[in-house]
Amino acid sequence: MPEPESDLPPIGAPAREALRLEGYTRLEQLNGVSEAALARIHGVGPKALRILREALAEKGWAFSDLPKLAAPALRALHGAGYTRLEQLNGVSETALKQLHGMGPNALKTLREALAAKGWTFKD
Numbered sequence: 001m002p003e004p005e006s007d008l009p010p011i012g013a014p015a016r017e018a019l020r021l022e023g024y025t026r027l028e029q030l031n032g033v034s035e036a037a038l039a040r041i042h043g044v045g046p047k048a049l050r051i052l053r054e055a056l057a058e059k060g061w062a063f064s065d066l067p068k069l070a071a072p073a074l075r076a077l078h079g080a081g082y083t084r085l086e087q088l089n090g091v092s093e094t095a096l097k098q099l100h101g102m103g104p105n106a107l108k109t110l111r112e113a114l115a116a117k118g119w120t121f122k123d
Helices: 012-022 036-041 046-058 071-079 093-097 104-116
Strands: none
Touching: 012 093, 036 046
């Protein structure tokens, strides 16, 4: 079976292999992924994260800056296209409540994260 084509920037072999094993072979796949989640992958260190962060920025992309949330809430947000906190500024809290996996604790955490930046939900 041929290796999937990779456009990841030059990072160390351990980091590249660790990302490949997690299914990340293209830079665009890392857009909106939590930097903290990648840091937990054995082999992906601070230098690789810095290189990836810079490569994402060159494309106008970024790691997710969403606060720590339970996996169902995070999946719900990503499924709805929300990968950055700023995207939630002005979004209806009522609409977010409708997302499967979005519970009261997640909404409270998001409300607090938005408030820390001077942002808020629509309602």
